[in-house]
Amino acid sequence: MKRKGHVIGVVSGKGGVGKTTSVANIGASLAKYHGKRVLIIDGNITTPSLGIHMDTELDGLTVQDILKKRKPKRDIKEHESGVHIIPSEFTTKKKFSKKRLKKALSRLAKEYDLILIDGAGGVVEEVIATIGSSDEVVVVTNPELTAAVAALKVIEQADKMKKPVRAIILNKVKNESYEITARELSDNSGVETVLEIPHDRRVEESIAKRVPVAIHRPHSRGGRHFRAAAASLVGEKHKKSNLIQKLMDKFF
Ligand SMILES: Nc1ncnc2c1ncn2[C@@H]1O[C@H](COP(=O)(O)OP(=O)(O)OP(=O)(O)O)[C@@H](O)[C@H]1O
Numbered sequence: 253m254k255r256k257g258h259v260i261g262v263v264s265g266k267g268g269v270g271k272t273t274s275v276a277n278i279g280a281s282l283a284k285y286h287g288k289r290v291l292i293i294d295g296n297i298t299t300p301s302l303g304i305h306m307d308t309e310l311d312g313l314t315v316q317d318i319l320k321k322r323k324p325k326r327d328i329k330e331h332e333s334g335v336h337i338i339p340s341e342f343t344t345k346k347k348f349s350k351k352r353l354k355k356a357l358s359r360l361a362k363e364y365d366l367i368l369i370d371g372a373g374g375v376v377e378e379v380i381a382t383i384g385s386s387d388e389v390v391v392v393t394n395p396e397l398t399a400a401v402a403a404l405k406v407i408e409q410a411d412k413m414k415k416p417v418r419a420i421i422l423n424k425v426k427n428e429s430y431e432i433t434a435r436e437l438s439d440n441s442g443v444e445t446v447l448e449i450p451h452d453r454r455v456e457e458s459i460a461k462r463v464p465v466a467i468h469r470p471h472s473r474g475g476r477h478f479r480a481a482a483a484s485l486v487g488e489k490h491k492k493s494n495l496i497q498k499l500m501d502k503f504f
């Protein structure tokens with residue numbers, strides 16, 4: 253079946269805010285709980301980590317393969333959640349051609365409902381390539397001033413490139429009084445949808461186990477919020493957890 257995969261680039265102004273965690277969880281949730289055909293791809297070729305989050309070896313198709321001109325011989329790997337993944341090899345090569353990535357993605361888009369690119373942080377070449385190859389952008393940030401200011405810079409860059417910002421993911425929220433709020437981010441950026449994800453040690457634990465929290469601990473606070481964020485991005489309803497499920501993921 254021919255599909256018209258929508259490409260969403262997930263980027264940030266500051267590093268370490270939770271882009272890879274978001275891509276891994278949203279991609280896996282949409283495949284597992286919504287039956288979508290989703291591809292997640294590492295667009296962070298200088299410090300790749302999507303393969304690590306998803307426990308994926310580099311023996312399948314890699315980003316480096318799809319950027320080459322000749323037809324790749326290896327197949328795309330499928331994660332246990334059903335999401336397809338193209339990880340990146342570690343490389344010191346700086347060139348990350350927007351043109352090539354865009355071309356490869358337009359070919360791949362025919363096979364998927366959605367493609368998520370796990371971008372880099374900042375307004376560097378990799379980020380420009382990710383934004384330029386996407387139909388829409390999702391900006392990830394944390395509720396602290398430095399991350400928020402940097403996020404506004406990336407939103408400005410997306411505006412310059414005429415790419416709509418679909419949503420901001422406000423990750424690692426602790427609900428402290430000094431934190432930047434979703435309302436403040438929305439008012440200052442003009443982006444209506446701000447999806448909040450709490451700071452949750454279950455997220456860190458799941459990364460250590462190399463399984464996205466939405467799969468490993470779907471009823472934990474982090475798991476529930478990532479599943480809800482995924483549902484909201486495709487305009488579908490998210491199935492709520494009951495009290496017993498929540499307790500099981502909280503204590504066991
Ligand atoms: N909701 C959360 N709760 C608790 N810890 C989190 C959460 N999200 C992410 N983290 C922590 O933050 C770390 C960085 O997350 P992640 O690797 O997804 O960020 P990134 O934006 O992709 O970083 P980089 O810019 O290096 O690519 C994770 O290893 C994890 O420890």
Ligand SMILES: [Mg+2]
Binds near residue numbers: 272301370
């Ligand atoms: Mg990352």
